[in-house]
Amino acid sequence: VREMFAAQLIEEGLLSAEDSSARADAAEARLSDAHKNVKASAAHAPQVSRPPMDASPEPDIKTAVPAEALESLNRQLMAVPDRFAVHPKLLRQMERRKTPLAEREIDWAQAEELAFATLITGGIPVRLTGQDTERGTFSQRHLVFHDVRTGKTWAPIQHLVGASASFELHNSPLSEYAALGFEYGYSSDASEALVCWEAQFGDFANGAQIIVDQFIVSGLAKWGQSSRLTLLLPHGYEGGGPEHSSARLERFLQLAA
Known part of the structure; x- marks a missing residue:
């Protein structure tokens, strides 16, 4: 040529x-x-050493939060600016969540939101990405509200009184390999943050399997690099098709063995 x-x-x-x-x-x-330089340097390449692992028992960390603190956070998480028009159907859900926590049970989505809120008010940054994380695939989360008249958005969790850390929330493109790769790199650099990637009903976790295999479960052995990246994975078999149940727990357990 x-x-x-x-x-x-x-x-x-x-x-x-x-x-x-x-x-x-x-x-x-x-x-x-x-080529000659690569061969010469390979002969003197240092061995990758793993960071020392603390073999002592885990400390007894108390994670309880005072009830009054949770009630205060819950009220803030359901608050929107004046003249902000929330969808009528969502208003009913918000009214249920405003009920004092001691008087009812709470669902998973609300417990998750309260947990995130306690983290950022405790100084721990949180980052959450996925195809439909703002709303939640099944309309269960609603971390971001939309004004039905103007289209403006409001995320109460980013306006909490006393929050000393950031809460990043992004709907990521439906490219699991790229999205998870970015979050792995982010989490490796931001070791103080809780970084979560959520493979929702439209995200096929098997599309990101290369990142899991080559980085998440083997990065420590290959480069001495650890990551606090947390994967929220769909693993039920609810009849939605094999691709929607692509996070097979047995695979991850074998990789972590």
Whole structure:
């Protein structure tokens, strides 16, 4: 191919035969030198050492939160600005969640939201991404409210009184390999944060399996690199099709063995 291009350029008077040969020789010399350097450095490559692991028993960390703190957070999480028009159907759900926690049971989505709120008010940054994380695939989460008249958005969890850490929330593109790869890199650099990637009903976890295999479960052994990335994975068999149940728990347990 190079010879064909060179002949065409020579015919058009854009390149001489001598210049073509000289450029080819120079390129080959650069590749040869690079190959020699790689071989020489490989012989002296340092062994990757794992960071020391604390073998002592886990401390007894108290995670309880005072009831009055949870009630205060719950009220803030259901608050919107004046003249902000929430969808009427969502208003009914918000009214149920405003009921004092001691008087009722709470569902998973509300417990999750309260947990996130206690983390950021405790100084721990949180980042949550996935195809439909703002709303929740089954309309259960609603971390972001939309004004039905103006289209403006409001995320109460990003306006909590006393919050000393950030809460990042993003709907990611439906490209699981790229999305999980980015979150792995982010979590490796932001070791103080809780970084979560949620494979929702439309995210096929098997599309990101390369990141799981090559980085998440083997990064410590290969590079001494640990990550606090947390995966929220669909693993039920609810009849939605094999791709919607692609997070097979047995695979992850085997990889972590």
